[in-house]
Every structure is written in structure tokens, then in C-alpha cells.
Amino acid sequence: MKMSRRTLAALTAAALPALGGASVANAAPPELPRVRGDEALARARVAADVLMGDYDQIKAWFPSSWWNSAVALQTIGDYMLRSGDRRYLDQLDHTFERNKGPFPAGELSGDELYGNFTSRAIDDSGWWALTWITAYDLTGEQKYLDMAVTIGEFMDDFWDPSTCDGGIWWNEERTYKNAVTNGQWIRLTAELHNRLPGDSAWLERSQVAWDWYLASGMANEAGLLNDGLTDACENNGDHVYTYNQGLAIGAPLELWRATGDPQLLEQARYFADSALAQGALFTEGILTEWTDVLGESTNDNHKQFKGIFLRYLMDLADTTGDARYQDVVATQAATIWEQDRSITDELGVRWAGASTEASPNVFDWRTQASALSALIADLPQDGARRSLSASLSQAPVVMPDTDLMTVDLELHVAITSTPARDVRIRLEAEGPDGWALEAADHVSLETSETEGEPVLATVPVQVTVPADAAEGTQLITVTASAPGGLEYAARSEVVVARSIDFDGGTQDGPWLWDAGGSGVTDEPGRFADGSSYFIYRFPFPASTATAELTVTISNQYLVDLGADGETWTRVLAEDEPLRDASNRADHTFDLAPYLEGEDKDVYLRVSDAFPEDGWGGQVHHVSAQYSGS
Known part of the structure; x- marks a missing residue:
């Protein structure tokens, strides 16, 4: 049925429990001291620098993940806005200019990119639009806002009232209406309205979308956003992901800025309080994705969800000045720094830091960007002198x-x-x-x-x-x-070290000379898909005369050896496009030809024999035997 805004307003009480009704009782967070503004800024700056260390200057993004790159760059934009540190403006602009055109499938992501940061994944496009609005806020350059408008118009073509009375489709194939794409759409349209003088069209879209969002049923009785709708337009009961809940906070908050409607601010509070309620999204005071739990497996998408929640919780804390939200932010930041930080200031996926041999904590640029959002949120609004x-x-x-x-x-x-x-x-x-x-x-x-x-x-x-x-x-x-x-x-x-014997992906960090955009699987193994690669360095003792290297490898591999990390000899190549690891085997290489110089370093590079299909070489184990002269 079709509903007017007046009807939807009357149904708001039915669509959501009474605002403010969510209990925010939760287990006591860890007792960690709250840091001063100067310390918070130092921590955020170091974490931002670590994140940007993985930025690929040639391709102008973070390798192997398109939407994650958009979110990571928006996080860097958030850092620059909050801290006053503008060192990474050039990288934002480089990404914009380098990647605004079309790209065939596989070159920058799995999907074909149509140009203007759009693709078949509608929510991917939306993340880029939000990133370019942040760039506009930083610089005032009109080209960034124009690009966000272009992406918004692309997304608007997927608003479809013929199914479920409205909503944006998640993908070009129009198979699913979900929380992330629609929460994102409301935030984006409200942001555009708030930056375009005299606008009414984007505001109308935002209000219609918000009304539909509330009435859609994606918010369950506990005030938590399940992932999306069934084909029958009912809540599908799928997992509550933290980024969906974050957008449920951020969407009405930006629309409140556009309209001044106090109910919208209360709705943002309601979704925040629902997340903070006992048994919801926090465990002993720490934001926890369900995939963070020991024994569960995370993936490259899940790794960045919590940071999006913190981005919008920060916005709510700033807007309301509510000490409850500020305390939650401070707890996340302190716990990450004390319990989820490596010796090299890498930040992991489990903010409470839990890790076992069977279920290790995971550290990469995606987890770094996510945790950085918590550190940014803990910065004073007016920075630190x-x-x-x-x-x-x-x-x-x-x-x-x-x-x-x-x-x-x-x-x-x-x-x-x-x-x-x-x-x-x-x-x-x-x-x-x-x-x-x-x-x-x-x-x-x-x-x-x-x-x-x-x-x-x-x-x-x-x-x-x-x-x-x-x-x-x-x-x-x-x-x-x-x-x-x-x-x-x-x-x-x-x-x-006096021996070389490690599993790829879980034990290979000290030996990894250049990650090259590679990834890590749940089963021990480091892989290089498409244009990515990785290089191991083996610094044999100066007296080494002979050495053999054994590598357990599978799928579509190319393997090169070299003595300087720059000049390579191809020693192994898979000539079949295998995807099932059926060719997994040990291969042993004589390293004597690479030990002739005074420097006994030997380098091993792994890349993808069939870069167009994304099943590159995967190293499971490496060992070496060597002897002196």
C-alpha cells in the first residue's frame, strides 16, 4: 500500500518502541584511565600514519577492496577534520583524479567500475559519495561535491516503490533491499541537502526514504537493525551488523540538521541506546561484531563495520554532549590502545584484544581504519593545541x-x-x-x-x-x-632467528618484506589475487654457502626468486586456472645461485598466474635448510 508522510508519522510509535525506552545497562567496561587531549591526538596520528602506510600510491587506493578503500579514506578525512592535520589531502585528491574513470572488472575490484565511482554494488557507490562529501568539507572544492551528486543520482535510479513500497536496491540485479544501502541513502541525501544552497529535491528524497526505512520493519523490537528484507518484504532476521546500527544513528541525525525536527534527534538516540543495551552490541563495555567472538571467522567486509558505528556515535556524542556516549567512545579508544595494538601500532579486529592460536586476532589496513575511527572519536571536538x-x-x-x-x-x-x-x-x-x-x-x-x-x-x-x-x-x-x-x-x-619454518598468513609477519596487497585466509595461508603479490625476505647468515627453500603452495601461482628484491628469476608457474587448491604441494628450490654475493639475503615473490579471476597463489608453509662454508 502507499503511505503518506502523515500516515507514516502516526505509525512511528508502532514501527519503533517508545523512544528512550532501550535500557543502556551493560557489563562494566575495563578500568582504563581516560587520556588527555594531547595523548588522544598522538595516538590517532600514529594510527593514521600506519593506515596510510598501506595506501598504494600507484593505484591510489588500498589494494584488493573497493568499498573498504572508500571507508578507509573517509576515515582519514575524519582524522584530518578532527585533528587539523592536513598531510593526506594530496592522497585524497590523487584517488579522486586517478580512479574517477571506468575500469574493467578485476582491475580495481571484482566488479566492473562504470566511472564516477559507481558499479553494480549500489552501496559501494554510496560509500564513495560519502567520502567525497568529507573531502568537500575539508577543502571546499566543488568537484568533490559534484561527484557526490553524480553518485547520488546514480543511486536514485535504484529507488523502487514497486517492491516493498520503496527503498534502494542493494545491487544492480535488484535482488535485495537491505539496511546498509538505505541507511546510507538517507545520510547521503541529507548531507547533500545540507551542502547545496536552495535544495529541496534531496531533502524530499531523504524524508521519503526515512519514512520508508522506519516503516520497513528492518528495525526489530529491540531497536536493532537486522540486515534486510525478505522477498515478502519482511524483516529477514539476519545478523545485526554494527555498521547498519551506526547508519541508523547517523541517518536521522543528519536529517535532523536539515529539518530541526526534534523527533529525529530522539530517534538517533533511540538507535544508539538500543545498541548500548544489555546483550545487544557490546560485550563488557566493548563494541563487538558477532564475527569477533573467539571461534568465529571474520572477513574483509566485517573488519570495518565497527568503525562506521563509531563514526556516527561520535557525531551523536558531539551533537548532544551526552556524557554517556562520550564515555563509551573513551572506553573503546582506551581499550583498543591498551589491548588491541601490536608492537608496531597496528590495530586489530577484536578491540578487546582476545586471541588464541586457533582463533587469532587479525591485523590489516581494514582493521586499522576501523579502530582508528574510535581513536578519532576520542579526540576533543576542538582538537588539541x-x-x-x-x-x-x-x-x-x-x-x-x-x-x-x-x-x-x-x-x-x-x-x-x-x-x-x-x-x-x-x-x-x-x-x-x-x-x-x-x-x-x-x-x-x-x-x-x-x-x-x-x-x-x-x-x-x-x-x-x-x-x-x-x-x-x-x-x-x-x-x-x-x-x-x-x-x-x-x-x-x-x-x-636461527631457523626458517613458518605458516603463511599466521606466522609470516617477520619474514614479510612487502605485503603487496596480499590477503590472509582463515586456514593458514597468504594469497595474492589479481595484481597483488607478496615478497618474503630470508637473511641467511654471512657464512651460508648452501641453502634449500621448501614452499607449500596452491592455486594459480607464479613464484620468483631473487637476490636483491628487485631482479627476479621465475622458478615456478601454474598453467591451469585451478581454484580448489587441488595442486597443493611442496616445492623445493636450490638457493645457491642467490648466495654468491656478500649479502646473503634471498627474496621470494608470489603473484597470480591468472589475474583476471582472483584465485592467485596461496602459500601455506615455508621452511629452509642451510649450511655454512
């Missing part, structure tokens, strides 16, 4: 011989302080007993006049590893401190 951060480059694996070995690291220091002034930053390096560390004891920097813009310095740190160094992971720390109580400890690990 002063902050100090530092990071250490990751050391390569060391395989000791009979002599001392040196490892060169780089300490990256960043400071903000307004007004501009000279700041002396003290440095103190620490390492294992018996190791020698050489680094300057201070660095002096003149801070920028521009609030939020960090001034950067790179300081060399030389680490001398004794020949009898204990095997395993050894911690290196450099602590930077500045006047006013600013302090930050940068960490790195040196892995000392």
Missing part, C-alpha cells in the same frame, strides 16, 4: 653469525604546539642487555603556526646485535619527551 608522538621503523629479521650485526632503524618524531616555538625533544633509547643502541639524545624542532599541523623529524637509530643474541623477539624502545609533560614511547621488535 599540543601533542607529541613517535614511531620506530620495523626491523628486518636478524639471523646471527659469528660476528656482531647492526640493524638500522628510523625514529619518526611528530610534534604540534601553538603558537609556533622551538621545542627541544629528549630521546632515550633502550634495548636488551648486551645490545648496543646509538641515537641522538635530543632533537630540536620549530613548531608550525598552523594548528594541528605536525612538524616531523627522522632520527637514525643503530642497533648492534651480539652474535650470541637469544633467539626470539627482542624489544627496542625510544622514549621521546618534551616540556609540559608530553611523552611518547615508540617501539619496535628485532626478531632473532
